[in-house]
Amino acid sequence: MKNFKVTSLLCTLVMLTSAHAESDAHSPKKVDFTFKGPTGTFKRDELQRGFEVYKNVCSSCHGLAHLRIGNLQGKGKNIHEVRTSNLGLTKDEVAALAAEYKVQDLNADGEPIERKATPVDKFPAPFPNQKAARAANNGAYPPDLSMVVKARKGGADYVYSLLTGYQKAPEGVEIGEGRHYNPYFPGGQISMAQPLHTEGQVTYSDGTKATVEQMAHDVTAFLAWASEPESDDRKELGIKILFYLLIMTIIMYLSKRKIWADVK
Structure with a gap:
């Protein structure tokens, strides 16, 4: 019983400390992303630039374990198309991209092997395990x-x-050793060094000027899409369903009035 009380006290202290750290962080800036809201959509050119930032800056430390490489494939390559649900890469481009990565697999005998990735594979992690990741990042994961x-x-x-x-x-x-000041991070000190720090750090293939703000905006949009690649399709379907329900409501209302018109 005594151990239970001690454990409960420790858990409470951890929760209060965490809540205090979050309260110390600045409130996030309000950014005008096109994908916000029930009718918001992603822009294909923005997603393509965001992927360039992720691949050239972020991928050396951070993975995309829940995203399949094939999710980047789409119909056509019209970068001005708004409702896309993908990056619009062709089948050959996705295959070439996948071939740049190595993934762990099993052969016919059940033995572990390393092979080139295919579009159906998820993006491989940059490190083989958490221990290796921490060793390469001064203990931070x-x-x-x-x-x-x-x-x-x-x-x-x-x-x-x-x-x-x-x-x-x-x-x-x-500031602690190996830490950096960022008022938006809980506690104000973060182990990750500033990843986007120089204009032109990434050369965009579409010629867009790669300011720090532009790169941050684009990679954030890409990561928002990566968390739910079917977001645009889901929103579009939802609007269609709501429109259908509205029409049916009107029809049912008019039908009810006609059926009961002669009833006194």
């Missing part, structure tokens, strides 16, 4: 990014704010 927008309070606004929120620590604030 880089989280998987495929669900990060949904997993963090504030969603896309938080991710964008974090990426653009690095700054010099205020006077009197002591």
Whole structure:
């Protein structure tokens, strides 16, 4: 009974400490993303640029364990199309992209092997295990990014704010070794060094000027899409269903009035 009380007290202290750390963090900036809201949609050119940022900057530490490479394939390559639900890559482009990665598998005898990835495979993790990931990042464990927008309070606004929120620590604030000041991160100190720090850090294939804000906006949009690739299709279906229900409601109402018109 005594051990139970001690454990309960420790859990309460941890929860209070966590809540206090979150309360110390700045509220995320309000960003005008096109995919927000029940009718919001992703822009294909934005997703393509965001993937370029992820691949060239983020993928060395962070994985996309829940996203299949084939999800990037779409119908055509019209980058001006708004409702797309994908990045619009062709079948050959996706196959070529998949071939750049190696994945672990089993052969016919059940023995572990390494092979080239295919479009049906999920993006492989950058490290073989958590121990290797921590060893390469001064003890910090880089989280998987495929669900990060949904997993963090504030969603896309938080991710964008974090990426653009690095700054010099205020006077009197002591930063721990291997830490960096970011007021949008709970506690204000984060192990990840500023990932987007220089204009032109990524060269966009469509010629867009790669400012830090632009790169942060694009990669955040890509990560929001990665967490739910079918988002646009789901929203479109929802609108159709609501329209159908509205029409049926009107028809049923008019039918009811006609049937009961002669009843006194």
